[in-house]
Amino acid sequence: VIVFLDGRFVPEDRASVSVFDRGFLLGDGLFETVRVAGGRPFRFAQHLDRLSRGADFLKIRLPFSLKDIQEFATQLIEQNQLPESILRLTLTRGVGKRGYSILGATEPTVMMLLHPVPEVMDEPLQWELTTSSFRIPVPDPLAAFKTTSKILNVMARAEAEARGADEALLLNTNDEVAETAGGNIFWVDQGKICTVPTDCGALPGITREVVLEICHSIGLKTDKRVIKRKQLRDAEGIFVTQSALGVIPVASLDNLPVPVSPLVDQIAVAYNELLWQGHA
Amino acid sequence: VIVFLDGRFVPEDRASVSVFDRGFLLGDGLFETVRVAGGRPFRFAQHLDRLSRGADFLKIRLPFSLKDIQEFATQLIEQNQLPESILRLTLTRGVGKRGYSILGATEPTVMMLLHPVPEVMDEPLQWELTTSSFRIPVPDPLAAFKTTSKILNVMARAEAEARGADEALLLNTNDEVAETAGGNIFWVDQGKICTVPTDCGALPGITREVVLEICHSIGLKTDKRVIKRKQLRDAEGIFVTQSALGVIPVASLDNLPVPVSPLVDQIAVAYNELLWQGHA
Numbered sequence: 001v002i003v004f005l006d007g008r009f010v011p012e013d014r015a016s017v018s019v020f021d022r023g024f025l026l027g028d029g030l031f032e033t034v035r036v037a038g039g040r041p042f043r044f045a046q047h048l049d050r051l052s053r054g055a056d057f058l059k060i061r062l063p064f065s066l067k068d069i070q071e072f073a074t075q076l077i078e079q080n081q082l083p084e085s086i087l088r089l090t091l092t093r094g095v096g097k098r099g100y101s102i103l104g105a106t107e108p109t110v111m112m113l114l115h116p117v118p119e120v121m122d123e124p125l126q127w128e129l130t131t132s133s134f135r136i137p138v139p140d141p142l143a144a145f146k147t148t149s150k151i152l153n154v155m156a157r158a159e160a161e162a163r164g165a166d167e168a169l170l171l172n173t174n175d176e177v178a179e180t181a182g183g184n185i186f187w188v189d190q191g192k193i194c195t196v197p198t199d200c201g202a203l204p205g206i207t208r209e210v211v212l213e214i215c216h217s218i219g220l221k222t223d224k225r226v227i228k229r230k231q232l233r234d235a236e237g238i239f240v241t242q243s244a245l246g247v248i249p250v251a252s253l254d255n256l257p258v259p260v261s262p263l264v265d266q267i268a269v270a271y272n273e274l275l276w277q278g279h280a
Numbered sequence: 281v282i283v284f285l286d287g288r289f290v291p292e293d294r295a296s297v298s299v300f301d302r303g304f305l306l307g308d309g310l311f312e313t314v315r316v317a318g319g320r321p322f323r324f325a326q327h328l329d330r331l332s333r334g335a336d337f338l339k340i341r342l343p344f345s346l347k348d349i350q351e352f353a354t355q356l357i358e359q360n361q362l363p364e365s366i367l368r369l370t371l372t373r374g375v376g377k378r379g380y381s382i383l384g385a386t387e388p389t390v391m392m393l394l395h396p397v398p399e400v401m402d403e404p405l406q407w408e409l410t411t412s413s414f415r416i417p418v419p420d421p422l423a424a425f426k427t428t429s430k431i432l433n434v435m436a437r438a439e440a441e442a443r444g445a446d447e448a449l450l451l452n453t454n455d456e457v458a459e460t461a462g463g464n465i466f467w468v469d470q471g472k473i474c475t476v477p478t479d480c481g482a483l484p485g486i487t488r489e490v491v492l493e494i495c496h497s498i499g500l501k502t503d504k505r506v507i508k509r510k511q512l513r514d515a516e517g518i519f520v521t522q523s524a525l526g527v528i529p530v531a532s533l534d535n536l537p538v539p540v541s542p543l544v545d546q547i548a549v550a551y552n553e554l555l556w557q558g559h560a
Contacts, residue, residue, distance in 0.1 A: 019393065141413070
């Protein structure tokens with residue numbers, strides 16, 4: 001595959017960064033994961049907006065305009081002939097001085113690569129969730145941004161997989177439900193589609209926003225509310241949202257079956273329609 | 281300079297890792313910073329022990345024996361002719377599948393590089409500390425290990441430098457003093473040398489251990505106790521410990537002067553003697 005790296009398109013085996021890059025040394029960067037459908041990155045403007053706000057917060061200069069990044073992404077998709085794929089966009093602070101100080105690190109690294117969309121299985125995607133022993137800190141000003149310092153999410157997912165589950169449910173340091181290792185959490189309560197407020201430690205997910213929009217457009221009521229794990233177990237249905245895989249129904253939580261809600265299917269169908277809108 | 285990378289010694293400009301390396305993508309790795317004095321990494325065994333325990337916890341296989349890493353480090357110091365330097369040892373999970381799952385990532389990356397020791401200034405090193413707005417989460421099982429997911433430390437240091445200070449004092453989510461962005465915190469109270477217990481969110485620093493040993497050997501009483509920032513302001517002296525720079529006296533905390541304690545100087549001198557023990 002071809003990788004975009006700092007303004008150039010390079011073959012995978014030559015796509016490398018300096019070991020002095022602070023992304024590699026310190027997780028000092030940001031990323032976005034974007035679904036590419038019909039050759040176009042879905043909701044790319046929102047992803048780039050989050051990246052841009054994160055770069056402002058971290059004081060990393062974005063060395064390309066958002067328009068240029070969109071153009072580079074289009075070229076990358078064409079060069080790889082991957083109109084159905086998952087785009088990973090990474091921005092790091094680049095090479096700097098020794099240690100934590102950001103002073104002097106003025107040449108950021110921008111990288112984009114594509115992964116093919118996972119093959120559709122015979123059975124529809126469903127996740128078994130397990131509650132993680134790792135906790136999301138609250139309050140955390142960094143929670144609003146998708147940094148590359150993701151060891152907590154990596155370890156939470158590894159713990160879940162070691163238990164035979166697909167994904168980790170993460171609580172915050174106040175014992176409230178926050179998110180999953182790789183997505184936002186939704187549940188159905190008395191016909192309402194609920195998710196947690198972002199100040200519970202949830203990343204403000206782009207797919208989370210899309211799902212809230214969809215609910216409004218198809219007449220489903222929504223609510224953002226704090227929830228404990230015990231109450232989540234009483235939900236009429238649970239699903240996870242993320243950009244790579246979209247709407248993922250949850251089949252079980254901590255080995256207890258979760259009811260199947262027709263509303264979850266309805267949202268998943270509407271999401272896929274939106275993803276494919278205007279494409280063959 | 282020459283860099284050690286996965287068993288080879290390569291020139292700096294060819295020392296690069298794949299953009300698919302999870303160290304770069306997700307901060308999925310560990311590191312150690314080690315002072316090299318008289319050609320020998322100081323307390324290397326303890327650093328390697330912490331790295332090794334971290335690798336077990338993160339389920340990253342260390343692809344070399346600790347003895348081999350020690351031998352490689354010796355060669356690296358010789359090849360660079362840097363007997364006075366700071367060694368950065370990095371271990372990442374290497375290339376894996378897309379996303380957080382660690383499954384299939386079986387070829388870790390090991391990298392070592394050297395920085396010259398900062399030149400000795402005319403005036404002795406002293407730090408101005410400022411209390412960070414970022415908080416260390418407690419409890420956090422990851423706090424015992426030095427992962428490469430260090431965006432919180434980077435941002436805390438950046439905030440401190442933006443305020444004209446040298447370093448950030450970090451409180452934990454319980455409002456207790458935890459550590460600094462790049463070191464452990466000590467203070468003097470009624471002649472006792474105090475630091476916080478590691479379960480306050482402090483990294484179990486190697487230099488912290490060395491300082492506790494030194495105190496015992498020169499007859500200074502020590503204590504590990506929880507402290508709030510207000511109480512820290514009443515200390516008879518404050519210092520920070522870290523492997524790169526050793527014992528660093530604190531001149532001020534939040535713009536208020538910190539008393540100069542002769543005990544801090546005594547510890548700094550003893551630390552340097554230990555560092556130089558057996559060297560010319």
